[in-house]
Amino acid sequence: MLLLAIGLDRAFPLPPVPRYSPIVLAADGSVLHAFLNPTQKWRMKTELQEITPALQQAIIVKEDRYFRYHFGVNPLAILQAAGRNLFRTGRTTGASTITMQVARLLEPKERTFGNKIGEMLRAVQLEAHYSKAEILQLYLNLVPYGGNIEGVKSAALLYFQQPPDYLSLAQTVTLAIIPNQPRGLVLGKNNARIVAERNRWLRRFGQQKLFPAQDIADALAEPLTAVRHPAPTLAPHLARRLVTQFPGQPILHATLQRSPQAKAEDLTRNYVRRLHELGISQAAVLVVNNRTRAVEAYVGSADFQDAAGQGQVDGVRAIRSPGSTLKPFLYALAMDRGLVTPKLKLPDVPTNFSGFRPENFDKTCSGEVTMERALTYSLNIPAVRVLADLGVPAFTDKLRQAGFRRVAQDAPRLGLSTILGGCGATLEELTGLYVALANRGKYGPLRVTSPPAPQTLDARYPRRGEPIPKKVSPGSLLSAGEGGRGGEVAGADVTLVSPAAAFLTTEILTQRIRPDLPLSYESSLHLPRIAWKTGTSYGRRDAWSIGYNHDYTVGVWVGNFNGQGSPSLTGTDIATPLLFELFNTLAYNSPNNWMAPPASLDFRLVCAETGLVPGEHCPNQLIDYYLPGFSTARHCEHKKEALLSADGRVAYCRACLPELGYRRQLFPNPLPEVLAFREAQGLPAKRLPPHNPACRLVRSDDDASAALAITSPLANAEYLLNRGEKQQLLLSCAAGSEVRQVFWYVNDRFLRAASATERVFFRPPAGAVKISCADDHGRNVDVQVLVGEI
Missing domain, CATH: 1.10.3810.10 (Biosynthetic peptidoglycan transglycosylase-like)
Structure with missing residues (x-):
């Protein structure tokens, strides 16, 4: 009989359980989103x-x-x-x-x-x-x-x-x-x-x-007022993401919190409605718990049902230009490499980086700015200069470690424009990067799924008090939801930047005045303190604003899924108001616990003019953070002592210094490009008097390359000139403050003399052309270019 029963059981197996409707649960177990099963x-x-x-x-x-x-x-x-x-x-x-x-x-x-x-x-x-x-x-x-x-x-x-x-x-x-x-x-x-x-x-x-x-x-x-309601439809983008990622699983456990999710969806929908007249139709939001890296709110678009605005596109995972949102991470890496400190002055002048000419957002330059001001006001030129010093491969390699997939894919082709949004990134990746800054520089993947709750059944009959007997272990129960555990990439945390660099970056990002704060200080006591950064992509197609405090990181993207730009679309004006609405709703009256400076950080006195360790002529000093053992210990030389004749018309070097009849005087010693910018802007720019004409100076090649550089044309560049329009080539250079006159040569033939800041135009011959520049101190540099004609 037993063998017969076993045989019949195998010959006529039990029918499979019908397919269930996939449901996505919030962290508290409530249903966020439900789908019809395959049989509707x-x-x-x-x-x-x-x-x-x-x-x-x-x-x-x-x-x-x-x-x-x-x-x-x-x-x-x-x-x-x-x-x-x-x-x-x-x-x-x-x-x-x-x-x-x-x-x-x-x-x-x-x-x-x-x-x-x-x-x-x-x-x-x-x-x-x-x-x-x-x-x-x-x-x-x-x-x-x-x-x-x-x-x-x-x-x-x-x-x-x-x-x-x-x-x-x-x-x-x-x-x-x-x-x-x-x-x-x-x-x-x-x-x-x-x-x-x-x-x-x-x-x-x-x-x-x-x-x-x-x-x-x-x-x-109890009255009965039941009517049929629509199925829950919160977090539609994440729900479809999980159902696609875990096909066939009836119950999916998400990390979302029901109340923050509902509030984030309502705020985003209502906010975007106010932007329609500006030609802006979509937004995406991500809210992350910093301690657990669990995503607590996930808004892929302003309205999932908005077919005209492509509402079913998931803006959290859409690859867009990140604008300036990568700058905080760049400066944090540069601080770890000893390249910058918060008070260090960086050149903010028009610069040509081998053919790439970045501009600041407002089209203006300041000459020199501190690193913290460059980050606070998101200046482009200083950021590109720091990336050039750090190296693009070093920067993109760190982004690869932080899970930037498109950057990892395109890394061999990326250049200095990467820091200004010349790469692809998602809101999920960028928010995860800022979570790392909030977690003292440690990165870990964001979590959108969580393990299911233990499955138990209190199968008791209170009348008799006897349990229903079990025949199998809980692990084999039909309703065991196994798929909620392995949704995202797991692994140990990766240290992207040091705690000291993360702390300094965070402190800088809190300096800018919040646009939503009232004038009365007492009215803002209950608002959360936030470190935040904005970004705007080229063509004003993407507006970003990402902020974090001790508890949460909130990422906001605003724009159009079809890539259409809008003149009003900027991170500061469009994305930031929604960021602060979210923070004020989710973290209002929360304790403003903030990061403490790590033990690896220390203070030192620096020159107020350059941000470097004070030199011999640095009377004005201030306190700056630095990383012992990493930050540069270079001494300031913002002023240079010169030996002048009694009337101040001639400068002497040690070789031609007379025994009597000379005096010492301090002169500003800015970088040549900064000096050229000041002169071009009509700002005070004091140059050294010409050198003693009776002295023949001998300079090394290193000294020549440091004090004299050709800024136009670019070395090894190709130029196509229209002869019919009589187009010409521009000659310009950057020289030190002691240079008064330069001499231009074309193919080793003298062209003309000019002042150090004068812009010279000429018509070059076709083919390979050698451009040379010599200054009145005997230094010489040259570049090779290729000229074509049409």
């Missing part, structure tokens, strides 16, 4: 912990009192039903146990005597394979509730907007009675009949003392 039914999987004792009691007492005792078929019930049906005494019944009903729901067939025998055999087979708890769970997942609604969880969510374990006793009994008459007892249509049937069973349960008398009385008095 709402069949949401009821987890074990959602089957409350009240639901168990109501279902079992009503449907199958001896459920925990029989082996799938109740012989006494069969004999009783046969007698009633044969002698037509009492109500006609079918003697179906809960297990037999599960068999029928798994294989729906016409109700005939033969099919009834088949149900009994299937019921015995089910009992051999599953525990009572699992069979009850299957039943509650498959029972019909009219229309395309199946299962207790689907009915609870669509009619009561609550999961089964949050229902009252009256609501629980309501769901227990409907499966017997799913077409006659339709919630929202036949509520009066449903209330009468519900109360009848409540009174019966009261007579059996199944529930406390007060609970029964409260349930009898």
